[in-house]
Each structure stands twice: as structure tokens, then as C-alpha cells.
Amino acid sequence: MSYINKPKVAHPSLPTNDLGMTRRQYEGSMSTLCAGCGHDSVTAAVVEACWGLSMQPEQLVKLSGIGCSSKTTAYFVSGSHGFNAVHGRMPSIASGANAANRGLTYVGVSGDGDSLSIGIGQLVHVIRRNVNMLYLIENNGVYGLTKGQFSASADIGTKAKRGEVNSSPPIDPVLLALTLGATFVARSFSGDKAQLVPLIQAGLRHNGFALIDVLSPCVTFNDHEGSTKSYTFTREHYHAAVEADFVPRQQEIAVDYPAGESIPVNLHDGSRVVLRKLDPTYDPTDRAAAYHYIETKLKQNEYVTGLIHIDESAATEFHTVNRTAAAPLNSIPYEKLSPGRAALDKLMGRYR
């Protein structure tokens, strides 16, 4: 992501990752979003996360639906293929793409309108199917491109820019995902890069569907007094209960965590997440407890952030259940796919 066109030449002192690539090489085309849009910060966090993981750009696949949020896949990792689907239907494209090639890393970027209204059916089912992907919801409570209508995530009592008060209850993607048995559920804030980057890295490396609901304020239509999705409100009411440190593969855990407050979780590819409990009563590995905790806090007008729930042991990932071949389906030579003439000749006997 960038706000301005930058020169192609990179300064030799720019830090490089294990692939010898700079952060700039993980950027995409210039953002066309409003200055100050939370989504641009999320894009920056994705760039940072991919750079930090030393991801081969072509190994990443970017998917999105329609809306401001869905535009952002063009703004990061230009060396990756991207698919901007129709409104609310990105999960089906992701499911099919992932079925065809399980070897790539999939990131879907969506918004609250794309995911919680027109696309809620597909979101629900991609969670149920447990497709191995990271699904980011850039949540701002409004429709931006059509100029500020409430979305399904708008809180009761929140005020629109022109003063209208929302009276319909919100759909909380975190509670929804927990209900559906998602194995990686997080909430964060576009303005908290320190929290968001390791969450994105862990989500990309999680074996299964990883949802991160990112509160990402809309500076143009929903950042005023009375809005519950403004920068000010978010800073006051969004608090981490559990932080996640991402430890890449083959790297030692360097920090000395106090016993009882940290939970190391091994991810599928050998990397790890260390969960730091800021609230000692919280247990992110217990789904039912997590649900209860989030809901209780919501009633107190508190939005819990962090890696809310993780279950790396579940064997429900789509290809695991399907027993798909380890090699990507799109790479299997035709000779192995066709039963051939002799088999067909033999099969004909069944129909006589």
C-alpha cells in the first residue's frame, strides 16, 4: 500500500527478509481510498506480515468481494494473483481455488457489508467447510461506496453522519464464527499494528479457516461523535484480553514469559503462537468460555480484542476431511486422472 507513487529504485539500506526482499516489494498499487481510512492501515499490516514471513509473493493468493475493503487486495503484494469476485461471494471463489491447489496461501479481504449482509451465507459456509485461509473483515459499520448507509455490524444506538440512529441489533462476526466452530477467531483494530501483524501472520499459518475482525474506521462516513466505530470510540472501548506473539518456524522463543499467563500453540507448519493472557481469567483455547467472555464484555460496552480462540488440533480442515492428495489437484498429470481406454471398455459391461 502507498499513498503516493514511489520511485522503483530501493535504497540499499532498506532492511530485507530471508528472501532478500524489502517491504516495498510486498506493496501493491496505489490506494484509492480516502486519506486516513483504516483499511490502508490494515493493508500496511498485511504487507508487514507477509514481509516478516518471507513469503514468496506468488505463493499468496488474494481474494475479495465488492466494497471499499475488497479494493484493498490490489494494494498489497503485487506479485500475487488477485481475484476480485462479486459482492459477498468471495468465500466460494476461495473454496474452489483452495480445492484446486492446497499448496498456496489464501487471504480474503472483505467488509462488514460484503460479509455480514449480502455474503453472510457464504461466510457461514466457508467457516463450516473450514477452508484453509485467512479471512479479514475490515469492519467499519457502514457502506462506504454507496455513501454511508448502516451495515449489519452497526451497533444499536450508533449515530450516522446525518444523525440517524441505528436501532437494529448488530451481527458480531466474532460471536458468529465462534458459534460455527471456527478454529481461529481474532479481533483487532486497524490502528494497533503491533497487535494486528502477528495475528495476520498466525492466521496465515493456521491450518484451517482463520477469521480476524478488524475494526477499521471509515473517516468519511463513520468517524464522528456518537459513532461506535470511530477512532475515538474504538480507542476507548476496544481492549485486548489476550495478545498473540508469532514465532516463525525454526526460531527460538526469545521472550521469558511468566508461567501460567502464556500458552504456546504449535502451528501446522512448525511456527508457533504464544498467547499472552492480559486477563488471567481468560482461556482462549476453550470455545464456550471464549464466547461467554466476549458476550459478557459486550454487555459492558467493552470489545475484547486479541486472538480470542484458537484450536490447532481440530482435524476439520477441508482437505483433511476430503482426504485430498497431498499434491495440488491442479498439478496432477492427466495420465493419473484418466482411467483410460481399457477401463472404459471394461466398464461398458456394467451397462449391458
Place this chain on the structure above:
Amino acid sequence: MPSLIAGAGKVNDFVVKFANVNGTGSASANSLLMKAIFRMGVPVTGKNYFPSNIQGLPTWYEIRVTRDAYAARATTVDIMVAMNAETYSKDVRELSSGGYLIYDSTWPRSSLLQRGDITVIPVPLAKLVNENFDGVRNRILLKNIAYAGVLAALIDVDLEVINTLLGESYGKKPKLLESNTRALRLGYDYVKEHLPSPLPLRVEHMDKTRGHIMIDGNTAAGLGCVYAGATVGAWYPITPSTSLMDAFKGFCERYRVDADTGERNFAILQAEDELAAVGMVLGASWNGARAFTPTSGPGISLMNEFVGLAYYAEVPCVIFDVQRVGPSTGMPTRTQQSDILLCAYASHGDTRHVLLFPANPEECFYMAVQAFDIAERLQTPVFVLSDLDIGMNDWMCPDLKWDDAYRPDRGKMLSAEELKSLEKFYRYVDRDDDAIPYRTLPGTSPKGAYFTRGSGHNQYGAYTEDSTEYQLVLDRLKRKFAGAPKYLPKPVSSATSGNEVGIVSVGSCDGAIREALDVLGRQKIPVDYLRVRAFPFNNDVEAFLKAHSTIFVVEQNRDAQLKSLLTLETAVEKSKLHSILSYSGLPMSAQPIVDGIRAKLEEAPRLSAVPRK
């Protein structure tokens, strides 16, 4: 008892119809008989008229014994096996004059005997079965096998052949084999002891089914997908397409599972709806797998949005539309060809799509394979428009053949190596001047990366709202479509006689038309015939339309959709085209075609098929 009726009768040329209640297991008895006749070397067709219901509603099965191997539905019923009390009166009425009515005389029904022009054959089936078998469900199922035995005796089906078939079905279940064989024998022996047999309508051994199979179109299409190398199938259950995915799954479990590891070289996704099903196909195809979805009309309606994206962003996509009766939910278990226009122009904006029209299960197999080649060659959605009659009924077809030299045509797909030699890759540039651009797969190389979008894009793949850039892409898509016919199956045409009168038709009307042509031929009315097999139309279609002054367009819908498409997409003069339409939901038969053509020609005698000089 020997036959009392003199004369040869209708050997190997008659129709038996079974009236039943659905969910009672009658299907297996009906197909047992049909297969036995087929094994005797006698051509047969089977048509199943079933309700959209699981149990308890009327259902009919029709076996046409046809020595001339006609594939169409016959409009006569020579033998009615009336097993459903609820439909007795209707079934009796439907029986052709001189026909035979077989009914279960356990409960005498004097009202049945009111027609003087038919022969009633009472068989106390329930009584026979109840005396010999226990268990309610068992008795219901075996009563069907018992009437198969009755029929076998009456129409002289070779008992040995039936016993062989039962052995093949129940070879591993000796108890079932014993009860089925005994039930068959009950019916058979009852006839032999109490009734004159065989009837003048009977089956005699022939040698006209060698090298043929009995198969339904959905099974054949599912098998075609396996041979095409499809690895991803996505679907939402909908009648009458469901058995296509069932077949694909069954064949994959047989041919695509590693014997050692149990690993599967396929993935089937049962989607939450058709919107998702086609999205999955797009995602998988975009990512380099051959992917498809089977559906029917209501599913196509839901898929429209994604189909437009696939057309505009040039994503290959194979959709099987096993057409059923519309509009709306319509009659889900009846057949029609009423999605032709829906598919041809699916989605908003300027869109046009490639359609393939199989006429029988054999073509379902080959066209399934072709559909993937065409979709990838042209990078566009391809619809295979089958219908319920083709998809769910058993048709006699030549053995399916395979050439091991076949390799999929993946179209213009650049490898990492090929990308290296390019200065820069642009997704939608017409490099070869054939209107078909090059594509790359995710995971290939950063150099091949591009952004797929349904929003306005220029030939470089970048977002645009510039009119000139937008039009450049849209005009190329039009040229691509115009160039499509050379990749599509050619029409089948019999335009050699130089007649001024011709038939143009599509898909499953074929059997009825061939039969009608024979009838008309015997009446000295020769008519040419062209069967369209793909859209956009080939030049041969244009030439046929030009060469004939009176053209009958035969199709199975109310609104003459093929005729509309011909009018829109060829230079044909509209007044030359005359519709013969069948949209009752029953498969097409020859009679309305013969009648329609005769009526028109008599109304305008100057047209009456005098061969041109």
C-alpha cells in the same frame, strides 16, 4: 397354456406401461425387464414418469420394445400393468384399442371391465405374494418382481436371461436372490398355468443390441467429466441434475482413489446454494483445475451474476444444465428445453455464451469432454444443455469409446518458463490476433501475477473507467465469440436430398424427428434435417437455413426459443420458420412432428415436398 390368439402379432414392436405408486421399489422390476429384453438383442427405450415426491404418489414407467431402435416416446400403450388403484381409470383409458390390461385381481374391480376393445388379464398378485412371503415391506417389493414374472411369461421374455440378471444383482446376497427368483417364478408360473401365453405382442431374440449399452445421460456426463480430467466438482442438489454428480463421485471413488494411501485425486464440494457452486467452479478453474457444476433451470437463474463475471474476466467454467419444466419451480420431474435463451444470454450487460446440445447419453459423454477443452481454449463459460429425458432415462447407445491419445486442451496458459521469455505479461492483450488472450495460474511466478476483476478493465488487466480502453476489451470479446464455432461440434445434417422443406432441431428431439422422418418418407414426403449441436451457430446452420424455403423448428418449449435464437443470430428470414412445439413435460414423440409438417404442407400445397430440380 398355449396362446389362443392366432397370427404373428406385433413382435418386438410394442409398448408396455407400468402404473405404480412411487417409493414401492417398482423401478428395479421395470429395469430388470427392460434389461432382459435388451440382452435378448432387441432394442428398447425406457421412460420414467415420476412425481416430485418420495413416497405415495403415482408413477409410470414405459418400456418401448422397438425393433427399429427408435429412441422417442411412443404415444400408444399396448400393455398396461395397472398396479395403482388410484390411477386405474386413467390408466385404462390410456390403453390403446386392442391392448391388454394386467391388474391385480386380489381385489376384483368390475369397473375395469367396461371397455370392450381391450383384453383384461387378471392376476392375483397380492394374494400370490402374501401366501408366499412374510413382512409388509418385503411383500411390496416382491410384488413388483412377481409382475415382472407375469410380463416375462406374457411377452415371452427369456427366463434364463432374467435369472442371469438377478444373479448379477444379488449374487452376493443369497437370501435376496432366492426370494427374488421365487417371486419371479410365482408370476411366471401363474400365467403359464392359468392364462393363454405368450400374447401376440411378444419378444423374440434379435441381434440388434450388440456393441450397445443402456445408460442415462447424467451417468454418461459424469463419466465424461472423469475422462476430461476434471478434479473439482461443486454443486447444490437439484432435480434432475443430481445423479450427474452422484455418477462423478462414484467413478472418482473407483478410479481416483490411491489404493495404498486412500488419497483422492478429486474434490467435490456440496455448496450452500447454486451461487456458491458456480463460484467454486470459477475459483477452481481460475486456479488451474478442471471444474464443473451440474444444475437445472432454477440453479442457472441463481448463477447468472457469476456467469457474467466469468464471461467478462475470461474464466473457464463448465455448467451442465439438465433442463426441467419451468417457469419457476415448475414441474421438477418433467422434461423441457426451456433454458436455451436463459443460457445463451445469461447475466446482465452484453454477454453471450457457448452452448452445447447433446441429443443422447452418448453425446453427453463426448460433449462433457469437449466442454472442458472449449471452456479452456476460449476462457469462457460453456453450458451443456441436456434435459431430464436424456439425463435420467436409460437410452440405448453405442458403446462409449476412448482414445488414449487424448490430451486436454488447456488453451493459452503460460508456464513460468514461458513467462521468463516475455518482457512483460499482460492478461488481456490479443497477442495472436485471434481475440484469445493468455492466462497464468496463481503460484506460477510474480511476473505472471494479475488481478482478475469483474469491474471495468483494460487490455493490461488494470482497472479502468476509460471508454476507449473498456470498449477495446468488449469488442475483442465479441470477436472471440464470433470465432468460437471452429472449436465447437458441427451440426448433424441430412441435407443431401435437395428438398425445400427442412427441420431444424436440437437435443433430445432427435429420436422423435428420426422416427417422424421415416413416417413421412413412407408417405412420400421427404424432409431434410439439421440438428444444431452448438451455439454460436456454425456456417452450416446458416447454409441449411438459406437452402430451404420452409423450415420446421422442432423444440420442447412454449416460446420457440431455438427459433428466436436462429432469428437473432443468423440471417434467416423469419417467415420461413415454422414452430413445432412440445412443452407438456413429456418427452417428444414423433406424432406431433408428422402432424405439424403435414398440416402445414397441406395448407400450402405448393410447398409439398416436390424435390427441387
